[in-house]
Amino acid sequence: MKYIEFDKSKKYDLILVGRVAVDLNPVDYYCPLNESTTFKRYLGGSPANIAVGLARLGKKCGFIARVSDDQFGTFVTDFFDNEGIDTSHIVRCKNGEKIGLTFTEIKSETESSIVMYRNEAADLKLDPADVDEDYIKQGAAVLISGTALAESPSREATLKAMLLAKKNNIPVIFVLDYRAYNWKSDDEISVYYSLAAANADMIIGSRVEYDFAERFEGLDGTDLASASYWQNKGAKIVIVTHGKEGSTAYTCDGQSFSIRPFPVKLLKSFGGGDGYTSAFLFSLFEGKEIIDCLEFGSASAAMLVASHACSQDMPNVAQVEAFIRKEKEEYGEMVARV
Amino acid sequence: MKYIEFDKSKKYDLILVGRVAVDLNPVDYYCPLNESTTFKRYLGGSPANIAVGLARLGKKCGFIARVSDDQFGTFVTDFFDNEGIDTSHIVRCKNGEKIGLTFTEIKSETESSIVMYRNEAADLKLDPADVDEDYIKQGAAVLISGTALAESPSREATLKAMLLAKKNNIPVIFVLDYRAYNWKSDDEISVYYSLAAANADMIIGSRVEYDFAERFEGLDGTDLASASYWQNKGAKIVIVTHGKEGSTAYTCDGQSFSIRPFPVKLLKSFGGGDGYTSAFLFSLFEGKEIIDCLEFGSASAAMLVASHACSQDMPNVAQVEAFIRKEKEEYGEMVARV
Amino acid sequence: MKYIEFDKSKKYDLILVGRVAVDLNPVDYYCPLNESTTFKRYLGGSPANIAVGLARLGKKCGFIARVSDDQFGTFVTDFFDNEGIDTSHIVRCKNGEKIGLTFTEIKSETESSIVMYRNEAADLKLDPADVDEDYIKQGAAVLISGTALAESPSREATLKAMLLAKKNNIPVIFVLDYRAYNWKSDDEISVYYSLAAANADMIIGSRVEYDFAERFEGLDGTDLASASYWQNKGAKIVIVTHGKEGSTAYTCDGQSFSIRPFPVKLLKSFGGGDGYTSAFLFSLFEGKEIIDCLEFGSASAAMLVASHACSQDMPNVAQVEAFIRKEKEEYGEMVARV
Amino acid sequence: MKYIEFDKSKKYDLILVGRVAVDLNPVDYYCPLNESTTFKRYLGGSPANIAVGLARLGKKCGFIARVSDDQFGTFVTDFFDNEGIDTSHIVRCKNGEKIGLTFTEIKSETESSIVMYRNEAADLKLDPADVDEDYIKQGAAVLISGTALAESPSREATLKAMLLAKKNNIPVIFVLDYRAYNWKSDDEISVYYSLAAANADMIIGSRVEYDFAERFEGLDGTDLASASYWQNKGAKIVIVTHGKEGSTAYTCDGQSFSIRPFPVKLLKSFGGGDGYTSAFLFSLFEGKEIIDCLEFGSASAAMLVASHACSQDMPNVAQVEAFIRKEKEEYGEMVARV
Numbered sequence A, B, C, D: 001m002k003y004i005e006f007d008k009s010k011k012y013d014l015i016l017v018g019r020v021a022v023d024l025n026p027v028d029y030y031c032p033l034n035e036s037t038t039f040k041r042y043l044g045g046s047p048a049n050i051a052v053g054l055a056r057l058g059k060k061c062g063f064i065a066r067v068s069d070d071q072f073g074t075f076v077t078d079f080f081d082n083e084g085i086d087t088s089h090i091v092r093c094k095n096g097e098k099i100g101l102t103f104t105e106i107k108s109e110t111e112s113s114i115v116m117y118r119n120e121a122a123d124l125k126l127d128p129a130d131v132d133e134d135y136i137k138q139g140a141a142v143l144i145s146g147t148a149l150a151e152s153p154s155r156e157a158t159l160k161a162m163l164l165a166k167k168n169n170i171p172v173i174f175v176l177d178y179r180a181y182n183w184k185s186d187d188e189i190s191v192y193y194s195l196a197a198a199n200a201d202m203i204i205g206s207r208v209e210y211d212f213a214e215r216f217e218g219l220d221g222t223d224l225a226s227a228s229y230w231q232n233k234g235a236k237i238v239i240v241t242h243g244k245e246g247s248t249a250y251t252c253d254g255q256s257f258s259i260r261p262f263p264v265k266l267l268k269s270f271g272g273g274d275g276y277t278s279a280f281l282f283s284l285f286e287g288k289e290i291i292d293c294l295e296f297g298s299a300s301a302a303m304l305v306a307s308h309a310c311s312q313d314m315p316n317v318a319q320v321e322a323f324i325r326k327e328k329e330e331y332g333e334m335v336a337r338v
Helices: A046-056 A071-083 A154-167 A186-197 A207-213 A223-233 A273-286 A289-306 A315-330 B046-056 B071-083 B154-167 B186-197 B205-213 B223-233 B271-285 B289-304 B317-331 C044-054 C071-084 C154-167 C185-198 C207-213 C223-233 C272-285 C290-305 C318-333 D046-056 D072-083 D154-167 D187-195 D207-213 D223-231 D272-285 D290-304 D317-331
Strands: A014-015 A022-025 A038-044 A061-068 A091-094 A101-105 A112-117 A142-145 A172-175 A202-204 A237-241 A247-252 A257-260 B014-018 B022-026 B038-044 B063-065 B088-093 B101-106 B114-118 B142-145 B170-176 B202-206 B237-241 B247-251 B256-259 C016-017 C021-026 C037-042 C061-069 C090-092 C099-108 C112-117 C142-145 C174-175 C202-206 C237-239 C247-251 C256-258 D014-017 D020-026 D038-044 D061-069 D090-092 D100-106 D111-119 D142-145 D172-175 D202-206 D235-239 D245-251 D256-260
Touching: A014 A046, A014 A154, A022 A071, A038 A046, A038 A071, A038 C044, A046 A061, A046 A071, A046 A142, A046 A172, A061 A071, A061 A154, A071 A091, A071 D100, A091 C154, A101 C154, A112 C037, A142 A154, A154 A172, A154 A186, A154 B186, A186 A207, A186 B154, A202 A207, A207 A223, A207 A237, A223 A237, A223 A247, A237 A273, A247 A289, A247 C290, A247 D100, A257 A289, A273 A289, B014 B046, B014 B154, B014 D111, B022 B071, B038 B046, B038 B071, B046 B063, B046 B142, B046 B170, B046 B271, B063 B071, B063 B154, B101 C071, B142 B154, B154 B186, B154 D223, B186 B205, B202 B205, B205 B223, B205 B237, B223 B237, B237 B271, B247 B289, B247 B317, B256 B289, B271 B289, B289 B317, C016 C044, C016 C154, C021 C071, C037 C044, C037 C071, C044 C061, C044 C071, C044 C142, C044 C174, C044 C272, C061 C071, C071 C090, C142 C154, C154 C174, C154 C185, C154 D187, C185 C207, C185 D154, C202 C207, C207 C223, C207 C237, C223 C237, C223 C247, C237 C272, C247 C290, C256 C290, C272 C290, C290 C318, D014 D046, D014 D154, D020 D072, D038 D046, D038 D072, D046 D061, D046 D072, D046 D142, D046 D172, D046 D272, D061 D072, D061 D154, D072 D090, D142 D154, D154 D172, D154 D187, D187 D207, D202 D207, D207 D223, D207 D235, D223 D235, D223 D245, D235 D272, D245 D290, D256 D290, D272 D290, D290 D317
Parallel strands: A014 A061, A014 A142, A022 A101, A061 A091, A142 A172, A172 A202, A202 A237, B014 B063, B014 B142, B022 B101, B063 B088, B142 B170, B170 B202, B202 B237, C016 C061, C016 C142, C021 C099, C061 C090, C142 C174, C174 C202, C202 C237, D014 D061, D014 D142, D020 D100, D061 D090, D142 D172, D172 D202, D202 D235
Antiparallel strands: A022 A038, A038 D038, A101 A112, A237 A247, A247 A257, B022 B038, B038 C037, B101 B114, B237 B247, B247 B256, C021 C037, C099 C112, C237 C247, C247 C256, D020 D038, D100 D111, D235 D245, D245 D256
């Protein structure tokens, strides 16, 4: 069943709004970050990774963002260009703002943390004036990221994109994507997550992220309560992820669909989420059944936690299909399905 | 007909959120401000004036605000105490922020302007942590002011109050109250006015203020379009004011009611709006018909533009009634009704 | 003896750098400020008052400052123009900064305090680019005020004016003028007061102000230690004021000269200092002996503490002379001399 | 001859004030930075490099600085500890400030540039309260870095350290170390460089850096004019560097001593300066003749431009001596002497 209609005649399958950043992953990992001596740099940032994931899967993406006016700004723009992502609405900052950096600490297969450089980060300087209604109208859907709500003026630029999408009957996908940087208080997070979720057609996030979004709503903290609350506000699909416990998609017809991770040898414990989201959205845009969307998403996630990079290692359709085939051969048809 | 239900069992008829300020009106007026040499100081700020208006009319108000930790903070708190307005949730700023000032320029009966001191103004430091759900729950209604949305953290504090009122089924009254200070861009105004209006049970503002609220909505700029758009989002009463052309209240049953100003000798061209709002709300809380609410509001407005102060000259019920009686004797029963 | 040479051929006797502000003095005084209802507005700010004082005494002053781009900016500029003070280097702020305000509380003849509006004050936005060497060179002396060092960019603008005066062999007069606003820490005050005092030809301030300037110098807190320390750095005249105990000027030839206040019926306990400084400087520019400079300064101070305003009530030469004559007739020739 | 006396009884040969940072040098160099994929991280920051250089040469250093409260803060503190540099006055920032980063672009042996992350950098948060007079007094000399003057509160902390050193008769070494980040205007640079240089016993910088320091001094732009101007203010040794043209030390007895670079195969064109300064200072502390100090400095500089790192590759005494011996054998005794 189709829960959300996407207008196939639009120039872009998806227009994403939010951060493009740089990841610096240690080459000498499985130790504390202060002992790592060498780092590989990759394009990063949740919406940027999702865009690359979708591009690899054959979808056409546009991106609205601010990046630094330096060699890293050049690197990420060139990377997008090479992937076929439209960069016509990527603006260079002019006041010395730097692109966000994420140094990752990979202590073991399952323990990791990050050190983020996000003070005066270029992405948070996205200005409402950068958000162009004519461009928004070229998208079959608009994706906004919670981190883009953390600070002005990116906050208002993102809300403007959301309001303009609504005005033009374009579905809004809200990726909660919470990062504990830049926010001034839990109340601030809850205010903006609540206002954005109330305007979204699809929401995707972890249990912890929904809890942030619902601090002023008086819910009981269950996934079912979250799903029915936001569906009552207009959401058609509400996905709650639970890490290695798997995830569930709740649809506005009262159904729910669950998936669990494919078994895989982990290299690191992060990076799967953006693969999951991009592969889920690809399948949704293709018109697949929700359970198939979830399986495709879960497969991409599994492939990425086994890789060193995130963006750079995003798989194409054939690779995801091959992975699923191999896993099913090894573990059985229902390996990921609950 | 009752468009909005107010719970009479609550401790307060209304809890207001927003600015308390100080007005400095010239004693030697009808000249440019730079030539005025002497000023009288009054309590000011739109929501503060409305609270005083309601208190004079016998209603019980609570107020959530930040004021300066100096003699002016003492002055406004004492003034509220004397009027019977609850000041238990008025917080003193601790980092040298000063209470907002408004110097008024009264060039003639009909020409005026203002010079506002609102840099690091105390009211804009209202913090989400100052907004207490238990207090909100004691109000039969909550009033938020557009100017309180102009800057963080007052912006988030105000949105939190709105969300908590909604959670507790308390009607939200949104007074657009636009001031061209502190806002960074027109887009910023439109984003927040739009999000707040979509959550309001009653909205009151001028045509210009609605235009700000609707820049991302694609409406046609008519009052009727505004009314039906916001009613579709949940508003029950939408009032659009047009200065000396009068004003119209649109109700969610498709009716509209218009009023025009009572003829009066003006002293100045400002200060009527807060009288209007307080007297309208008083009548609404009393359960009067909309047209009678409007007449009562219009009478208070007329009395205030004929006075030097705003807050200090707010009339009580007997005074408004006497004014209306006298006007009707002089100009006929339909003097203000359209 | 002449301790400092002033080049009489220069266009201006003095170029002042620092704040122009507005004072609001209560008309209904001798009560706490929160009970005062009516205020008279005057031009204020220590260097602005000194400029007016000098202009009334017949000296030609230039002024480098930033003021607000509103009616108060017009008021102070017009006031200067009327006094014959050059306003060609008074710049209007363009980002909504407001001119500083000082509300005075006059509790009794001897008790007073102030509430200052100095957040984003126009004067503290004075930019180094506003300081023009060609203009500085037209002054026979340059006066800088300690309060102008409280925040960037006014801090750097003031230090630039000081350095350019030194480069051009123009005497620098440093008025310590400490106000407990805007400074971040005592260390910050001490750093800048120390660096400025080390470059001054004449320093004037209270004991408390010297103590701030000397926290990193290891002195013993006596006036004599202050005088010899700063004279060793290059100062020719060091004046330490002690309120109603009088004041002493220390000259670089090892002499000292003391004065005490003229007996007078006080209206308020502030406002004398700028009269003192302007009348002292006038006399110094005229080539008078130090003790006569002090007497003239003390007389002006006495006249101002008996008046409601500061700037507006600055006396001319005939008025000061008449005041001294009258006082001497009543109290004897040595009334103020120690 | 000894131009500056260093008290050998002090606990530390030198106390340095300023930045500790992290360098990220590309492993795949000789291409534009946007094409480099892998980076090695080193401790960096001019005064930090100088401290490491001196420690390797056997001198005892103390350091006053702020670093980030994260794994990079741990890395640099551990590195200092391992080198024997005292870290008792290295403070962790508590408001999310990050340690400064320098990504280097090595396009060829002679072309390089940098991308610096210095927004809200930890080192610029050094607070005057972090500067402890008792610690300062334990140093035989105090070194301040020009970059530490770029922003408050580091600016005031550095000036406080300078004033306290002067108060305690401890020589001040001012390393101009100009970086085009954080400064608001050229005037701001000139104000602070001028005030610091006027208080220094030794100054070291490039011609361009002296030009910044002297914009308000009216000099003619020659090294000789710089030297005599600052010597007149109190400097004993003034060193002007000219990159591959060599450098000259001007002493307060009117002599000058010149050195030129040792011939060496460059890996990169930066990183030599801090080696030069540390080796020069080591020799000066040892009581060597100025020309020998310069030769030792130049040798260390040559060794570092041939290395990938800066701090990590600082040589010890035996290594510098061996390098000089080898160079002289190959190129003659006067290889570096002019």
